[in-house]
Amino acid sequence: MAEPLTAGTTAPPTGLLSIENLTVDFHTPRGTARAVDGVSLGLFPGEILGLAGESGCGKSTLAMAVPRLLRDPAVITGGRVRLGDGDGDGVDLLGLSDEELRRVRWRDIAVVFQNAMNALNPVLRVEAQLVDVIRTHERTGRREARERAARLCGLVGIGADRLRAYPHELSGGMRQRIAIAIALALRPRLLIMDEPTTALDVVVQREIIAEVRRLQERLGFAVLFITHDISLLVEISDRIAIMYAGEVVELADARTILDDPAHPYTRGLLASFPTLHGDDTRLTGIPGAPPDLVDPPPGCRFAPRCPSAHDRCRAERPVRVTVGDRDVACHLYGPAEVTP
Amino acid sequence: MSFLLRRAAFYAVAGFVAVTLNFLLPRLMPGDPATTLFAGYADQLGPDDLASLKEAYGLSDAPLLAQYADYLRSLLGGDLGTSLSQFPTPVTDLIRDGLGWSLLLGTVSVLIGFTAGTLLGSFAAWRRGSRFDTLVPPLTMFVGSFPYFFLALLVLYLFAVRWQALPQGHAYGMDVAPGLTPEFLGSVATHLLLPATTVALVSVGAWVLSIRNTMIGVLDEDYLTMAEAKGLRTWRVMGHYAARNAILPTVTSLGLAVGHVFSGQLLTEVVFTYPGLGNQLYAAVTTHDYPLMQALFLMITISVLAVNFAVDALYAALDPRVRGAATASS
Numbered sequence: 227m228a229e230p231l232t233a234g235t236t237a238p239p240t241g242l243l244s245i246e247n248l249t250v251d252f253h254t255p256r257g258t259a260r261a262v263d264g265v266s267l268g269l270f271p272g273e274i275l276g277l278a279g280e281s282g283c284g285k286s287t288l289a290m291a292v293p294r295l296l297r298d299p300a301v302i303t304g305g306r307v308r309l310g311d312g313d314g315d316g317v318d319l320l321g322l323s324d325e326e327l328r329r330v331r332w333r334d335i336a337v338v339f340q341n342a343m344n345a346l347n348p349v350l351r352v353e354a355q356l357v358d359v360i361r362t363h364e365r366t367g368r369r370e371a372r373e374r375a376a377r378l379c380g381l382v383g384i385g386a387d388r389l390r391a392y393p394h395e396l397s398g399g400m401r402q403r404i405a406i407a408i409a410l411a412l413r414p415r416l417l418i419m420d421e422p423t424t425a426l427d428v429v430v431q432r433e434i435i436a437e438v439r440r441l442q443e444r445l446g447f448a449v450l451f452i453t454h455d456i457s458l459l460v461e462i463s464d465r466i467a468i469m470y471a472g473e474v475v476e477l478a479d480a481r482t483i484l485d486d487p488a489h490p491y492t493r494g495l496l497a498s499f500p501t502l503h504g505d506d507t508r509l510t511g512i513p514g515a516p517p518d519l520v521d522p523p524p525g526c527r528f529a530p531r532c533p534s535a536h537d538r539c540r541a542e543r544p545v546r547v548t549v550g551d552r553d554v555a556c557h558l559y560g561p562a563e564v565t566p
Numbered sequence: 567m568s569f570l571l572r573r574a575a576f577y578a579v580a581g582f583v584a585v586t587l588n589f590l591l592p593r594l595m596p597g598d599p600a601t602t603l604f605a606g607y608a609d610q611l612g613p614d615d616l617a618s619l620k621e622a623y624g625l626s627d628a629p630l631l632a633q634y635a636d637y638l639r640s641l642l643g644g645d646l647g648t649s650l651s652q653f654p655t656p657v658t659d660l661i662r663d664g665l666g667w668s669l670l671l672g673t674v675s676v677l678i679g680f681t682a683g684t685l686l687g688s689f690a691a692w693r694r695g696s697r698f699d700t701l702v703p704p705l706t707m708f709v710g711s712f713p714y715f716f717l718a719l720l721v722l723y724l725f726a727v728r729w730q731a732l733p734q735g736h737a738y739g740m741d742v743a744p745g746l747t748p749e750f751l752g753s754v755a756t757h758l759l760l761p762a763t764t765v766a767l768v769s770v771g772a773w774v775l776s777i778r779n780t781m782i783g784v785l786d787e788d789y790l791t792m793a794e795a796k797g798l799r800t801w802r803v804m805g806h807y808a809a810r811n812a813i814l815p816t817v818t819s820l821g822l823a824v825g826h827v828f829s830g831q832l833l834t835e836v837v838f839t840y841p842g843l844g845n846q847l848y849a850a851v852t853t854h855d856y857p858l859m860q861a862l863f864l865m866i867t868i869s870v871l872a873v874n875f876a877v878d879a880l881y882a883a884l885d886p887r888v889r890g891a892a893t894a895s896s
């Protein structure tokens with residue numbers, strides 16, 4: 227619990243969201259896999275925080291744990307998730323009753339899922355899926371809710387005539403815009419976007435990203451943006467958190483991550499994607515595979531794949547510390563002896 | 567709309583084939599009803615009687631095509647012949663009475679089985695792994711695996727004979743006059759209770775299992791997670807998001823089940839002496855009433871087709887993708 231060195235990384239009381247020491251376990255037949263391992267992360271109002279990492283690093287699990295949307299076998303086993311209420315300590319989402327949680331969901335925290343085709347109910351018209359969330363949370367007449375639904379469609383650049391459509395009658399990009407419109411229906415303070423563009427082609431991907439950025443500037447909500455595509459994050463995020471094997475290994479401004487990555491894993495991740503403006507660099511990737519979380523390596527989780535690993539890395543787990551304008555969990559930047 | 571039109575065309579063709587088969591089958595069989603009957607009474611009937619029997623059955627030595635035209639003509643005129651066992655009542659009159667009762671019994675029993683199965687199955691899926699889930703589906707399957715006649719006779723013995731709580735048979739009591747009176751409707755309901763629940767009991771297990779399985783699949787879908795994330799109330803998530811999707815594959819089976827009612831209800835109607843088509847078919851077979859039999863077969867086929875068409879229409883109403891696919895491909 228006592229992590230004085232990481233205290234600065236969680237949001238202060240004026241922050242929007244503060245994840246503190248969150249632990250999520252998957253109870254599998256082989257044993258318990260710790261998918262999120264004591265992660266602390268803060269979000270400020272109106273910022274876009276990118277969360278990147280390989281598949282299975284726990285980024286989606288972390289994000290879905292915030293509005294408590296995890297399913298069996300994932301169980302939150304420790305920590306706090308405080309949602310700021312402007313003053314004081316805010317409210318711990320993990321302590322809410324089901325009914326209290328239901329009221330917070332979507333009103334304060336909305337989610338855009340990876341694949342809108344699967345996330346939209348196939349048998350309900352788009353309008354019904356907008357209207358039901360408005361009318362569940364607000365005392366609104368059917369007529370007024372429909373008018374709001376039409377305005378929300380306009381907000382994401384979709385004609386109000388598409389409201390009468392069923393999800394399968396829309397293109398992938400339109401569906402994702404509708405999903406964003408639904409997410410913004412109650413003007414939430416936080417939008418969790420779980421790989422919202424992964425299922426789309428690159429052109430549509432760009433459009434959606436630009437749209438999110440535009441809407442975010444206009445409406446001022448904060449975004450927790452999850453993707454494995456770090457080049458996309460650099461474009462949209464204010465800050466970026468890099469996750470590896472259930473831990474946040476580096477957290478810094480987007481520019482810092484891009485220009486001066488500190489953690490060997492961040493460097494490897496950046497070297498795995500082509501940059502947008504086509505620098506003629508060689509894509510190297512990271513050799514090896516993420517560790518088995520049921521039986522993780524004893525020291526640094528990245529040590530077996532790390533080009534800079536030394537003896538201490540294989541024995542002792544690094545803690546996340548603030549070094550200059552970034553947080554990093556790596557013995558190369560550790561508080562104790564600096565390795566030669 | 568075009569989806570329904572194309573389905574209607576398909577069922578019209580199927581109906582026509584059924585009508586034709588219904589005409590051909592008795593004529594393809596070795597011998598004919600008249601000869602069979604004649605053989606049974608050989609010592610009492612003479613050759614002239616055979617000729618008049620044939621005449622009475624409408625069997626002639628005319629060319630097949632002419633017979634077929636004749637058959638279609640009388641069919642269109644609503645003439646299905648005259649019953650032999652209840653001579654000279656037209657077969658259509660007999661069937662009209664039976665059809666109403668069969669429809670009532672069939673619809674009620676399928677609805678009870680389907681509704682109970684859907685509720686139990688959904689709940690089992692919603693609470694997967696709970697005590698309810700581990701007990702109820704196997705129990706309903708166990709009851710469903712009883713031979714129907716055994717279950718029906720057992721229930722009949724217990725409720726109607728031993729405890730005398732419910733009537734033993736028929737569609738309504740002798741002491742009430744048919745009509746839209748509370749007494750008559752009440753009598754119909756109490757007479758319906760045993761046959762309908764026994765049919766529902768043996769079928770509920772299959773519904774529970776199929777709904778439970780599709781429901782578990784649906785519960786894993788992203789749109790269910792999104793519905794939860796939206797903070798919708800539980801009943802809205804259960805109804806409009808989970809059940810509405812889980813029910814789709816089951817609606818197809820619902821069509822088969824209702825279709826089955828017309829043919830498979832025979833045993834129920836015989837055990838409970840319920841005056842439906844099944845009972846009539848049983849009576850027709852035991853009394854060699856060929857015109858009635860033939861008309862019943864036709865009736866059953868047409869009913870199954872009609873119900874399947876109704877289910878197609880219902881499916882299109884429930885699943886917008888079916889409608890969409892039809893417009894896209896036409």
